[in-house]
Amino acid sequence: MAELIILKLGGSVITKKGEGKAEVNKEVLERLAAEISEARKEKEFPLMIVHGAGPFGHVPAKEYGLHEGLKDERQIEGFSITHHSMEKLNFLVVEALRKAGLNAMEFQPSSIGILRNEELVHFPTEALEGILNIGLIPVAYGDVLVDEKKGISILSGDHLVPYLAKKLNASRVIIVTDVAGIFDSNPKENKDAKLIPEINSGNIDSLNIGSSTSTDVTGGMQRKVRELMRLEIESEIISALEPGLVKKALLGERNLGTVIT
Ligand code: IP8
Numbered sequence: 001m002a003e004l005i006i007l008k009l010g011g012s013v014i015t016k017k018g019e020g021k022a023e024v025n026k027e028v029l030e031r032l033a034a035e036i037s038e039a040r041k042e043k044e045f046p047l048m049i050v051h052g053a054g055p056f057g058h059v060p061a062k063e064y065g066l067h068e069g070l071k072d073e074r075q076i077e078g079f080s081i082t083h084h085s086m087e088k089l090n091f092l093v094v095e096a097l098r099k100a101g102l103n104a105m106e107f108q109p110s111s112i113g114i115l116r117n118e119e120l121v122h123f124p125t126e127a128l129e130g131i132l133n134i135g136l137i138p139v140a141y142g143d144v145l146v147d148e149k150k151g152i153s154i155l156s157g158d159h160l161v162p163y164l165a166k167k168l169n170a171s172r173v174i175i176v177t178d179v180a181g182i183f184d185s186n187p188k189e190n191k192d193a194k195l196i197p198e199i200n201s202g203n204i205d206s207l208n209i210g211s212s213t214s215t216d217v218t219g220g221m222q223r224k225v226r227e228l229m230r231l232e233i234e235s236e237i238i239s240a241l242e243p244g245l246v247k248k249a250l251l252g253e254r255n256l257g258t259v260i261t
Contacts, residue, residue, distance in 0.1 A: 001046055001132060001169055004045070005047050005170065005171065005174060007176065007250070008052070008157055008173070009049060009176050009240070011057070013025065013052075015055060022089075024092045026096075028241070032176070036100065036246065037102050043250075045250075046132045047132075047137050048170075049138070049139045050164070051157060057142055064078020066144055066154055069150030070150065087108070104137040104138075105136050105139065107139055109141065109142075110146075115145045115148070118150070118153045120163045128164075142154065156223075158224045158227065161175070161228075162228055170233055171234075172233065173235035174246070174249045179239060180238070181195050181238065181257030182207075183195055184207065199229065200229070201229065204226070224237075228260045236257055
């Protein structure tokens with residue numbers, strides 16, 4: 001789909017992940033919604049949004065061991081609780097986008113997707129393409145899915161984004177996080193950490209890309225970068241915390257964070 005941009009809003013950005021609370025970060029979410037809305041007023045382009053889970057998904061998923069596959073009856077309750085919690089977050093994200101004047105709509109991955117050993121193997125996109133073609137903004141998210149081998153597994157938004165980017169032939173992927181891009185060491189712990197402007201197959205193995213150490217059940221930065229790199233689509237990791245960057249990126253500016261080629 002020509003011109004399609006897939007925008008991933010990290011769980012750390014839209015929720016109070018740092019405080020471990022299943023609450024949205026209203027201030028950041030509303031600003032991002034306004035930036036997306038301003039960009040869409042200046043330029044028409046098909047847009048799909050995928051958001052992460054933060055404590056809404058990772059806390060119950062961990063509590064019920066959902067990433068370990070289906071082992072006991074109690075996990076069915078965990079599936080229901082985790083999915084329901086993600087639905088609440090998805091509703092709040094769509095609500096913020098709608099308040100900013102965007103025709104966004106909730107899009108539920110677990111009702112159509114199937115994993116096999118944590119890999120997405122089935123995700124029909126005909127409806128999604130129709131939704132995008134008429135100008136709506138579908139908003140999907142990391143979710144709990146049926147897994148052909150493990151019974152159940154977690155679908156990370158970071159796995160869904162490259163899958164959809166490839167299948168829908170997106171022109172660009174923009175990943176919005178709570179740091180300015182990928183650094184040579186953890187910028188939250190080391191003030192001398194240097195931003196890596198570009199990651200490609202030539203330098204990835206020599207880089208020390210940290211992985212998320214918090215409650216995430218879906219793997220951190222390493223997996224994110226490697227999956228993006230396998231795509232032959234330009235992608236960039238940028239910060240949500242610097243006002244204006246998301247709007248600039250949506251309007252086509254490059255080199256705002258770390259470009260992955
Ligand atoms: O935050 C995880 O999605 P992510 C989804 O995009 C759940 O990795 C349910 C934990």
